[in-house]
Amino acid sequence: MTTMESLIGLVNRIQRACTVLGDHGGADGALPTLWEALPSVAVVGGQSSGKSSVLESIVGRDFLPRGSGIVTRRPLVLQLHKTEDGEPEYAEFLHMQKRRFSDFALVRKEIQDETDRMTGRSKMISPVPIHLSIYSPNVVNLTLIDLPGLTKVAIEGQPDSIVEDIENMVRSYVEKPNCIILAISPANQDIATSDAIKLAREVDPTGERTFGVLTKLDLMDKGTNALDVLEGRSYKLQHPWVGIVNRSQADINKNVDMIVARRREREYFANSPEYSHLSSKMGSEYLAKLLSRHLESVIRARIPSITSLINKSIDELESEMDYLGRPIALDAGAQLYTILELCRAFDKIFKEHLEGGRPGGDRIYGVFDNQLPAALKKLPFDRHLSLQNVRKVISEADGYQPHLIAPEQGYRRLIESSLNYFRGPAEASVDAVHYVLKELVRKSIGETQELKRFPTLQAELAAASYEALERFREDGKKTTLRLVDMESSYLTVEFFRRLPQDVEKGGNPAAPNNVDRYSEGHFRRIGSNVSSYIGMVSETLKNTIPKAVVYCQVREAKRSLLNHFYMLVGRKEAKQLALLLDEDPALMERRQQCAKRLELYKSARDEIDSVAWAK
Numbered sequence: 001m002t003t004m005e006s007l008i009g010l011v012n013r014i015q016r017a018c019t020v021l022g023d024h025g026g027a028d029g030a031l032p033t034l035w036e037a038l039p040s041v042a043v044v045g046g047q048s049s050g051k052s053s054v055l056e057s058i059v060g061r062d063f064l065p066r067g068s069g070i071v072t073r074r075p076l077v078l079q080l081h082k083t084e085d086g087e088p089e090y091a092e093f094l095h096m097q098k099r100r101f102s103d104f105a106l107v108r109k110e111i112q113d114e115t116d117r118m119t120g121r122s123k124m125i126s127p128v129p130i131h132l133s134i135y136s137p138n139v140v141n142l143t144l145i146d147l148p149g150l151t152k153v154a155i156e157g158q159p160d161s162i163v164e165d166i167e168n169m170v171r172s173y174v175e176k177p178n179c180i181i182l183a184i185s186p187a188n189q190d191i192a193t194s195d196a197i198k199l200a201r202e203v204d205p206t207g208e209r210t211f212g213v214l215t216k217l218d219l220m221d222k223g224t225n226a227l228d229v230l231e232g233r234s235y236k237l238q239h240p241w242v243g244i245v246n247r248s249q250a251d252i253n254k255n256v257d258m259i260v261a262r263r264r265e266r267e268y269f270a271n272s273p274e275y276s277h278l279s280s281k282m283g284s285e286y287l288a289k290l291l292s293r294h295l296e297s298v299i300r301a302r303i304p305s306i307t308s309l310i311n312k313s314i315d316e317l318e319s320e321m322d323y324l325g326r327p328i329a330l331d332a333g334a335q336l337y338t339i340l341e342l343c344r345a346f347d348k349i350f351k352e353h354l355e356g357g358r359p360g361g362d363r364i365y366g367v368f369d370n371q372l373p374a375a376l377k378k379l380p381f382d383r384h385l386s387l388q389n390v391r392k393v394i395s396e397a398d399g400y401q402p403h404l405i406a407p408e409q410g411y412r413r414l415i416e417s418s419l420n421y422f423r424g425p426a427e428a429s430v431d432a433v434h435y436v437l438k439e440l441v442r443k444s445i446g447e448t449q450e451l452k453r454f455p456t457l458q459a460e461l462a463a464a465s466y467e468a469l470e471r472f473r474e475d476g477k478k479t480t481l482r483l484v485d486m487e488s489s490y491l492t493v494e495f496f497r498r499l500p501q502d503v504e505k506g507g508n509p510a511a512p513n514n515v516d517r518y519s520e521g522h523f524r525r526i527g528s529n530v531s532s533y534i535g536m537v538s539e540t541l542k543n544t545i546p547k548a549v550v551y552c553q554v555r556e557a558k559r560s561l562l563n564h565f566y567m568l569v570g571r572k573e574a575k576q577l578a579l580l581l582d583e584d585p586a587l588m589e590r591r592q593q594c595a596k597r598l599e600l601y602k603s604a605r606d607e608i609d610s611v612a613w614a615k
């Protein structure tokens, strides 16, 4: 292989890979894409200027869709690969790599069908290119991009905006500094009105990367010629103008062979009185060689910057791969190990929340320090130990025989019924701490970077943790309620012994119409005695409830949150483990894309290295 072939071949391969990866120089890219760094040749021209004809005669084959209106509605990236003489000619589409087309009429049909697949049968246009490779001994290595013909009016069924849409799409290709513009203008039309030249002048005012092509020389009015244009007097470009004679419509109808047409074109120039002095620099074959040579020199000049773009991209992709994490191992042992690692990472963060280092654990103390005391304070003892209620409870407890010295039964009933009120705050504390723990689990899962890739494991971990917390909550409730029950099962005798003996009987003589067996003061005193006993119990519970809650819930969460989960995981089979490590599909997709791109860039780098050394 000569250097030229390998250089263009290299760019061809990179271009194809770019398309596979969806990189076709979109207008939105903030960073320069690899596609944009690669030199390419775009064919631009007004409708019927002869674009398709030029492309076909460069290829030496009929294969482009024909018809009226806007036929080319998607860019066609045409990569020509020269093969050894005698080898069969064939074409291949990137979107259908398994199929080799040797019938070029079918190539034409597939271009049409593939255009419709993207744009629908509407006459809309799409910037997503179709990739076609042609392998033939009759071509030179070259990549050409056929773009929709510039037009001035929309036809039936097309929105008016199509005129502008086409121009914008074509512009988005030709404005790239690496794009070589093949500007096609018909000779039978004033060059000053050429759509192709108008656009080329706009994006390449110095004419450095524009190749002017003049078609339909044979259709000029008798007695006129195109020498002013071809010799660069009408519109100056850095590269020489190339005149072309394509097949006429009549030739096409008569199926005149392309190879015959090429010969006729050669003869036309050789025998033309006006152009014979230019004949070695005219015609589609010459144009193909000129472009190929130019493309090669441009590629050679661009190689250092392409290499540096590739190296930069490799660095970026590698760091993205690091961020996305390694792909998961396939054997059960390694998977189990990974799962346990991930659990440990989560557990560590959860503990940091409880023990400090990360916020949230303090909210548990908040429950003990604020919520519990406030709830205890709010208990309705005032109402429960009102004079009225005390009198009622005591009297009912006494029954037909009022108490003689102190209402033992009544006291017990009052105390027991009061103690019942403590169940509320006890349960509420357990619940409050439960919710704090649950929230911390949720937060910790979110904060475990390593878990991000594994939504299934995240969900399972959360479910297992919540289940464990639920068990701890039940235990917490049982234990705190037991503390309350213990208070009612045995009263502190000392407290009552220390009370002054209440011996008052027979009512208050000062009260004139006392219908009660005991004075109000008597009941008041009982109420206040019970109230201070309850106050004492309240103080105790304020201290013991937190102990029970921490013992049953917080301590257990720290010690054994995932114990049950570990046991379950340990029993799982390889397939179930793999399910747990099911990654977020979007992420998997991204890693795959990333890996594919990385592979592309690396092989591009290798190829560039080998081409550079081959020289």
Ligand SMILES: Nc1nc2c(ncn2[C@@H]2O[C@H](COP(=O)(O)OP(=O)(O)OP(=O)(O)O)[C@@H](O)[C@H]2O)c(=O)[nH]1
Residues within 6 Å of the ligand: 045, 046, 047, 048, 049, 050, 051, 052, 053, 054, 067, 068, 069, 071, 072, 149, 215, 216, 217, 218, 219, 244, 245, 246, 247, 248, 249, 250, 252
């Ligand atoms: N006689 C003659 N006819 C030509 C020449 N070039 C193109 N034609 C004819 O002009 C018509 C249009 O040519 P195409 O190659 O289809 O032009 P195009 O720019 O691809 O047209 P659209 O795809 O419709 O925009 C066809 O009938 C060709 O046969 C030429 O050099 N000489």
